Amino acid sequence: MPFPVQYLKAMNTIHTAPPSKAMQPRSQRQDGKATKANLLEVAGRVFAEHGYVAASGKEVCELAGTNLAAINYYFGSKDGLYEAVLVEAHRRVIDQHQLTDLLGTQCDSRAQLVAVLSNLVIQTMQGTVSWAIRVLVRELVSPSPLAPALFRRAIKPHSKLLRRLVGQVLGLPSNHVAVQRGLSFAFAPCLTWVVAPAEFRKSVLPALNRDVAGLADDLARFTLAGLDALAKEHGRSSAIETANR
Structure with a gap:
């Protein structure tokens, strides 16, 4: 799925925020959940292979087939993504x-x-x-x-x-x-x-x-x-x- 256009515009406009989930169409919210879940899964494999320091957000997004800004949109930062990966890893065990x-x-x-x-x-x-x-x-x-x-x-x-x-x-x-x-x-x-x-x-x-x-x-x-x-x-x-x- 292409990365949400609204967020890409917001990155260039200080006073413009991404649309709230309540304002997003139902299908877009569902696609967003799928994109986030896919990012988490791919990031888990990348962090497992390279570790926290060596893993790159660029590789994660390329393998996940999404825009580089997706990590910041869904997880806030690379650290936020890694924290989510750690919690998900523990949950799976x-x-x-x-x-x-x-x-x-x-x-x-x-x-x-x-x-x-x-x-x-x-x-x-x-x-x-x-x-x-x-x-x-x-x-x-x-x-x-x-x-x-x-x-x-x-x-x-x-x-x-x-x-x-x-x-x-x-x-x-x-x-x-x-x-x-x-x-x-x-x-x-x-x-x-x-x-x-x-x-x-x-x-x-x-x-x-x-x-x-x-x-x-x-x-x-x-x-x-x-x-x-x-x-x-x-x-x-x-x-x-x-x-x-």
Whole structure:
């Protein structure tokens, strides 16, 4: 789709603003959404390949088939585009809405945690969200100035939900030290697999990729056994502290 003419005119006229969405024809608004979504998808691939610093808005727009001014129109700047890419990448790995829906089901907390871990293992090991994983890996290894936005908009809200879930498994409040440790223990293996290059996994630990479903099952067993041990120890400690008050 050609870039909206109204905005190109506005760039040359200080006192003229782009038309509001309410004033735009319905088909134009729908086309705008499609253009924005396409820019985000293409930008994700470009940032995954080149990184935040080396990626260029020109390449993104050329591959997306849109005007260079589209980035400023839809995202405000290259930084705004990259922030949107980071948030979208995290959403593709762990969707907050899906996570909220899962935690609202009647399944017990242990089954919910296993479902979250299994989904993450499958995505990580099979590369079903390849550019999203690569973007997040780059950001973890070499944080950009937009890293705080990723933590604020995506990671922190997810962590609150997951802390609540792990707290339910442990039978402890979500702010308890054992809950935060348990959460890090549960998800650290997936983080390691994300950061480690696929070639490294294949050469050093080749069995990992042979049976991804089995890997997910074993991680669930390992995690639940560890959480059970934490619950036993810290539940006993809490009981002793209560008795000594």
